[in-house]
Amino acid sequence: MASAPQNSTLPLFYNDLAPLNRQDHAGWQSRGTDRAPWLVGQHAIPLTVEEFPMAQRHFPIIFSGGDDPVPLALLGMNEGVNVFVDDEGVMTDPVYLPAYARRYPFMLAKLRPDSEELSLCFDPTSGLVGEFDDGAPLFDGEEASETTKGMLQFCEQFEIAGQKTAQFVAELKKHDLLMDGELALQIDGQEQPFTYRGFRMVDEAKLREVRGDVLRGWNQSGLLPLVYAHLFSLDLVREIFGRQVQMGKGPIEAPQAGAPLPA
Template structure:
């Protein structure tokens, strides 16, 4: 039986037709929020901010993907490239917590100068976009941004701040050389074998071996709590596999049960 490999770091963009938000183009536009997440149905993992760990660890496996400055925490949501097991056939999100990366849709910040200047953009292909005053207006009759648009900007700016803090947290983990590459083998109901790879996890033996000074710094910065939330969350990968009908050939975590505004 051939064994196939799936790389969890592979990202499928949830954004389609992205345009910068401006009053000339979007003066008459409104956004009707919809409780439908079909736009994320084919995304198997999304980035996660450090501040989200306490909530996300209850529902998802938190791992790390990428290299260098691009290394970030992600939540695993599927075992196939075009699969999100947390969105059902009705487009509903089936977990209590929805990552901020998903909640900010259809808006996103874009930059052409490595983050020095951020431009608010909108996915105009979002089904909730309209010119019939359904939902929330982006601009009022005088061309000024509405309270709704101001809140959107506030949320995305908050997200960007958390992104920078999360990058700093990951850089510290890389500096301490705490990561190891990890994979999980599982079998689909069809009998097909697959390997979930392309992610990193904290090596507990390396964590135990770090200097007391580094350990104290991690504790003081809440980094140690985030590490244990990450390790604790790995058990959710087995739950996700079971929910998909797949069977795991190995336990991806043996973390004990009592292990230790974007939220």
């Protein structure tokens, strides 16, 4: 029997992690749901670069602060607010859901800190995996079921996309293109705008100064369209802010807010 992953800090959404194995979970099932309570109050979700073209149609794409910036889908302008789900986690609009959220309650994790091997794990508190009377079996006799194989493949693809995302961010950092972001939004009837900080974004002035041969290489590799997908997506900030105000969850006073990287 494999030991549980040694995670001192669990990732966003996950309350616990257990390695999936036939010995302990032979009769367990995985079932779907029409609500995602783990999304309630989550205003920023990690995003991979492969998702930029689809994600930029629905919400702003920003970068977290710190030494290792990560792309984030911005689903609300203030911490604790997600304008796309109700209080029970039901999606209120048909928007793109990032792969990070779609893989829940599963993920790949290290079972031992001295090994680079990743194993399929799940959050046993999710209510989506257990000894249910209904659902899709996780195992078919001695073998993993098609459901489990499909989720393993999805999680493996997510890890590969994560590596590509890290390379993308490294290229932006190499050319010093990420700057501290600031957004000022005005509400009708309010004299002062609400200013949001605490995130990073591509510096368009520096982007215009990048050498032509570098830009050609980025265009050929597909990196340049991703940069512009991020920049174009920022126009949706006002829409997210407006939805938040309509929900009665607008800021009461001008904040110094942003979208920090979820743990």
